[in-house]
Amino acid sequence: MSLVDAAQRAELTEAFSHIPVIDLSDVSSMDLAVRKGLADAIRDACMNVGFFYVANHGIPETTITGVLAATKEYFSLPLEQKMELENKNTPNFKGYNPVKSSRNDPLSDGDMHEGFEFGWEELEANGYQGAEKDGAMAGANVWPREPAGFRDAALAYYHAAVGLGKRLFPLFAAALDLPETYFDDKTKNSAALMRVLHYPPQTGPVDDRLVGIGAHTDWECFTILWQEPGIQALQVLNKQEQWVDAPPLPGTLVINLGDQFARWTNDVFKSTVHRAINRSGIRRYSIPLFFGTDYDVKLEPIPSCVSSNRPLKYEVVTAGDYVKSKLQATYGH
């Protein structure tokens, strides 16, 4: 069945009520049929849900506990100290954003979380070299003075998650009936942004306009999300406008598609609306890594995703211009 036909069929099926789990143990199998089986499961999830969990994802538990410990320590610093690196004063919003300074849902009163954002950097720093290739998105990372190990713990997780992303791209390509190497020349510079997030608990009646992160879609190709075990907060919107819980499942990460993939695929792959609300009574932490194509790459639709009964839905823009415009809208400057 053609991609367009499969997508139109998925659009006519029932709204999803749960999020599938995909086991990545065989992601590097030498057996093409095994990889094709995985790609088929991913294609299904991407057309019907836009979200899936991955088990056996390969990111070591110690890398996760390292970045989590550093994150908790960082967010417990006094606000004035964190504000030294407020993202309003840095290129392309790297650094710290306080509670309610972002508006992922433009109709909300602000997001009830604080965050810290950074992009690609070698662990062994050799100076920032992205000024040319990153174009509109250029800008070196900034790092807090404390806790001492924050940068190294954060970058260790970043590189592990980017490694996972690089193992996923060939599967997404195969899921789109493209050569597995299709995204290689579009992801040379790892245009991946990572954020560590802290959601203070919200108690009493929670106003829909003031939640942990308001209803939104992500902007890049896909997001790799670690969420704090034991706390239900993330919800995903299905086509009947029902919020479906995406609880943390032990040993898994959440993968969700973003707008760049929706644009590449003319909405054959779904960039699904989601939000998070922390009503657990305790602090919640989560760590998204947003993996896009290089910032100078044009988001041109894949020809097999366009047909006479599925005309082109999006104007062609570069990945960098798209992410930049979304960052500006979210932080309101």
Ligand SMILES: O=C(O)CCC(=O)C(=O)O
């Ligand atoms: O914290 C979460 O579970 C979701 C975060 C998220 O959706 C985002 O940062 O885009």
Ligand SMILES: [Fe+2]
């Ligand atoms: Fe998101």
